[in-house]
Amino acid sequence: xxxxxxxxxxxxxxxxxxxxxxxxxxxxxxxxxxxxxxxxxxxxxxxxxxxxxxxxxxxxxxxxxxxxxxxxxxxxxxxxxxxxxxxxxxxxxxxxxxxxxxxxxxxxxxxxxxxxxxxxxxxxxxxxxxxxxxxxxxxxxxxxxxxxxxxxxxxxxxxxxxxxxxxxxxxxxxxxxxxxxxxxxxxxxxxxxxxxxxxxxxxxxxxxxxxxxxxxxxxxxxxxxxxxxxxxxxxxxxxxxxxxxxxxxxxxxxxxxxxxxxxxxxxxxxxxxxxxxxxx
Amino acid sequence: xxxxxxxxxxxxxxxxxxxxxxxxxxxxxxxxxxxxxxxxxxxxxxxxxxxxxxxxxxxxxxxxxxxxxxxxxxxxxxxxxxxxxxxxxxxxxxxxxxxxxxxxxxxxxxxxxxxxxxxxxxxxxxxxxxxxxxxxxxxxxxxxxxxxxxxxxxxxxxxxxxxxxxxxxxxxxxxxxxxxxxxxxxxxxxxxxxxxxxxxxxxxxxxxxxxxxxxxxxxxxxxxxxxxxxxxxxxxxxxxxxxxxxxxxxxxxxxxxxxxxxxxxxxxxxxxxxxxxxxxxxxxxxxxxxxxxxxxxxxxxxxxxxxxxxxx
Numbered sequence: 001x002x003x004x005x006x007x008x009x010x011x012x013x014x015x016x017x018x019x020x021x022x023x024x025x026x027x028x029x030x031x032x033x034x035x036x037x038x039x040x041x042x043x044x045x046x047x048x049x050x051x052x053x054x055x056x057x058x059x060x061x062x063x064x065x066x067x068x069x070x071x072x073x074x075x076x077x078x079x080x081x082x083x084x085x086x087x088x089x090x091x092x093x094x095x096x097x098x099x100x101x102x103x104x105x106x107x108x109x110x111x112x113x114x115x116x117x118x119x120x121x122x123x124x125x126x127x128x129x130x131x132x133x134x135x136x137x138x139x140x141x142x143x144x145x146x147x148x149x150x151x152x153x154x155x156x157x158x159x160x161x162x163x164x165x166x167x168x169x170x171x172x173x174x175x176x177x178x179x180x181x182x183x184x185x186x187x188x189x190x191x192x193x194x195x196x197x198x199x200x201x202x203x204x205x206x207x208x209x210x211x212x213x214x215x216x217x218x219x220x221x222x223x224x225x226x227x228x229x230x231x232x233x234x235x236x237x238x239x240x241x242x243x244x245x246x247x248x249x250x251x252x253x254x255x256x257x258x259x260x261x262x263x264x265x266x267x268x269x270x271x272x273x274x275x276x277x278x279x280x
Numbered sequence: 281x282x283x284x285x286x287x288x289x290x291x292x293x294x295x296x297x298x299x300x301x302x303x304x305x306x307x308x309x310x311x312x313x314x315x316x317x318x319x320x321x322x323x324x325x326x327x328x329x330x331x332x333x334x335x336x337x338x339x340x341x342x343x344x345x346x347x348x349x350x351x352x353x354x355x356x357x358x359x360x361x362x363x364x365x366x367x368x369x370x371x372x373x374x375x376x377x378x379x380x381x382x383x384x385x386x387x388x389x390x391x392x393x394x395x396x397x398x399x400x401x402x403x404x405x406x407x408x409x410x411x412x413x414x415x416x417x418x419x420x421x422x423x424x425x426x427x428x429x430x431x432x433x434x435x436x437x438x439x440x441x442x443x444x445x446x447x448x449x450x451x452x453x454x455x456x457x458x459x460x461x462x463x464x465x466x467x468x469x470x471x472x473x474x475x476x477x478x479x480x481x482x483x484x485x486x487x488x489x490x491x492x493x494x495x496x497x498x499x500x501x502x503x504x505x506x507x508x509x510x511x512x513x514x515x516x517x518x519x520x521x522x523x524x525x526x527x528x529x530x531x532x533x534x535x536x537x538x539x540x541x542x543x544x545x546x547x548x549x550x551x552x553x554x555x556x557x558x559x560x561x562x563x564x565x566x567x568x569x570x571x572x573x574x575x576x577x578x579x580x581x582x583x584x585x586x587x588x589x590x591x592x
Contacts, residue, residue: 122300126569129531130549134565137553138311214425218535221427222550237428241539248435255428262423270419 020271026264034080043071045078045231054247064249066240072250075231076257082232083213083261086146090212091205093151098158099194099201105159106166107189113163120156128153129215133224141224146216157208158201165197199276206269210262217258233258283584283591290580294573301569306350309562310343319558322363359566360559364552369563373545377567379449380544383533386460387467388522394472396511399479404506406484414476421473426532430466430539437462447541463540467532471525478521482514489513516587523579527572 013021033040049069057064063072105116123131132149139145169175170193178192217234219225226232228239233254240250312319316339317330325333334340338349353359359369402414438446450456486492487510495505534546541547545564552560584590 118296118300121297122304124527125297125301125573126304126565127527127530127534127572129534130527130565130568133534133549133553134305134308134561137558137561138308210423214423215531217425218427218531221425222535222538224550224553234425234427237425237431241431244431244435245439248439251428251431252435255425255432258425258428259420259423263420266419266422 017271019267020275023264023267023269023271026260027268030080030084030261030264033077034084037078037081041071041074041077043074045070045075046229054243054250056247057249063253064247066236066247066250067243072236072253075236076233076253078231079233079236079254079257080261082143082226082230083217083258086143086216087209087213087261087265089147090150090154090216091209093147094154094208095158095201095205097151098155098160099162099198101155102159102162103166103189103194103197106163107170107185107193109167116159116163120160123153123156126153128211129218132215132219133222136219136224141227143226146219146225150212150215154208154212157204161201161204162194162197165200166193169193169196203269203273203276206265206272209265210269213258213262213265283588284581286584287581290577294577297573298570301566301573302351302354303347305562305566305569306347308565309558310346312558320360322556359563362552362557362560364555364557364560369559372548372560373563373567376543376545376548378544379542380530380533380537380546382456382460383463383467383536383542383544384526384529386464387471387529387532390464390468391471391475392518394468395475395479396515398472399476399483399514400506400511402476402480403483403487414480418473418476421469424470424473426466426470426535427539429469430463430536433462433465434539449542449544459540459542463536463542466536466539467529470532471529474525475518475521479514479518482517483510486510486513516583516590519579519582519586523576526575530568530572 016024047070049065052061052065052069052071054067055061055065055069061071061073063076065071066075101116105113126134131153132146135149135152136145139148166189175188175192178188183192216225217232217237220232220234221238223238226235228235236254237251240247240254243250309319310316316337317333318325320333320337321329336349337353338346341349357370359373361367362369362372365372398414398418402411405411434446437444444461445459446462448459450459483506487506489510491509491513492505495509496502500508530546533544534549536542537544537546538550545567549561549564551557552564
């Protein structure tokens with residue numbers, strides 16, 4: 001058996017397989033970049049430097065500089081903070097709301113379920129990004145509006161997944177047993193049923209993180225999310241588009257960062273699906 | 281024909297969804313802070329125009345009556361007037377449908393052209409190097425942000441090679457097709473990744489199915505077993521997958537139209553957001569939602585037509 005002589009944590013790591021390992025390493029790398037952006041980034045992400053405008057990639061500036069002389073590498077590193085936060089908050093809010101609604105709808109059934117199911121049908125009838133944009137139209141541009149819009153729109157996927165699981169689980173012996181012991185509904189729903197229903201949505205969290213990251217960056221690219229001069233990857237591509245004929249590097253590297261972070265989420269999600277959902 | 285009976289009944293089931301769509305779009309505009317009459321007319325409206333609009337939309341009535349007015353106007357094809365373009369929203373939307381529809385079609389066609397061969401390579405050489413390459417590429421491509429992919433394609437084919445136009449939408453049919461290549465590719469590449477993953481799984485299942493075994497037993501060469509029996513069956517769930525992803529595709533066109541300055545519905549919507557042209561935003565959101573519902577309905581019909589075993 002590989003890794004028998006290694007410390008216990010390491011043998012578990014070796015059993016993860018290359019897919020999960022690569023995914024987790026990528027995600028960990030971005031988390032470290034976000035936490036230690038100040039220490040790692042070689043230059044100030046916002047300060048202008050008129051003497052270093054539009055410099056191509058070199059030893060001093062590995063990703064080149066932009067039209068204000070800002071170091072693109074430093075801006076990409078600082079951007080990790082914002083974009084990782086977009087993926088995190090944009091997933092956690094819908095996850096919490098959707099989980100609660102899905103549990104309640106699946107457990108109570110009848111008209112409660114019917115009302116929520118119709119609401120989900122209607123939300124799903126709108127293209128995701130179009131509904132986000134419509135809500136941001138009312139609230140005004142900004143990251144806060146994006147999070148509110150995500151909470152209002154994103155919960156439906158989680159509610160559907162959890163509800164389907166709860167419907168199956170609530171007729172099983174352990175649920176009936178909990179009921180006959182006289183446990184409260186809240187306790188049965190959230191202590192007995194929900195933990196058993198979570199596996200599917202934990203896998204979905206990873207692919208949802210990709211979707212949320214792309215949506216947040218797209219909305220910022222369109223000028224309706226994070227506002228310049230903040231170093232956010234979508235904003236950076238938008239600002240760089242005026243200079244694509246002279247300086248490809250300003251728009252190329254921020255997008256590459258999005259692709260890598262999304263790849264980390266996708267790999268982790270695929271590997272978790274193999275691990276957790278293998279029996280289905 | 282019994283299998284097609286749902287074509288008559290399904291529209292009835294769609295009524296609650298369409299009602300829900302109209303309620304959401306109505307609420308969206310009424311949630312905007314400020315005097316609704318000024319929101320409908322813009323800030324420089326005359327007092328007579330405001331009095332007119334208050335009567336037509338029932339703005340002095342309770343909210344639910346206002347909703348009925350909204351439905352009545354909608355039924356008459358009145359979706360308000362654009363404060364930016366100074367014309368009715370409905371004809372404005374009508375002129376913008378073609379570029380968006382062409383873009384979605386170009387994206388879907390290109391994605392199928394790429395996805396079927398790559399899924400075939402992957403499924404027939406399962407576990408070998410080419411399979412791994414296709415799987416890794418399709419995992420990476422799902423995370424391509426469409427605005428960045430568009431910019432990269434502009435740099436490659438527009439700026440460096442100078443082969444293709446990088447913005448706008450032509451006049452003649454040929455001109456339009458040439459203008460659609462880069463935006464179409466931008467839509468197609470992430471979609472290719474989604475389709476490849478699903479087609480590969482369906483093809484692998486198909487290669488092990490009884491249909492394939494029976495075809496092999498009749499002495500058909502493996503190539504024909506694959507292309508005549510496995511591929512057509514694998515394409516049936518793909519139609520459904522395309523329909524499920526239509527909302528995501530439309531979101532993609534909104535972004536891509538802004539990257540390439542394509543004068544479609546998505547560009548109309550984002551410009552409307554910036555210029556506080558709320559009736560236009562409402563109209564486009566409504567049009568997109570109805571299109572999504574209709575396309576899902578169409579996909580059901582196509583699935584029934586493609587597979588005689590399906591009953592809805």
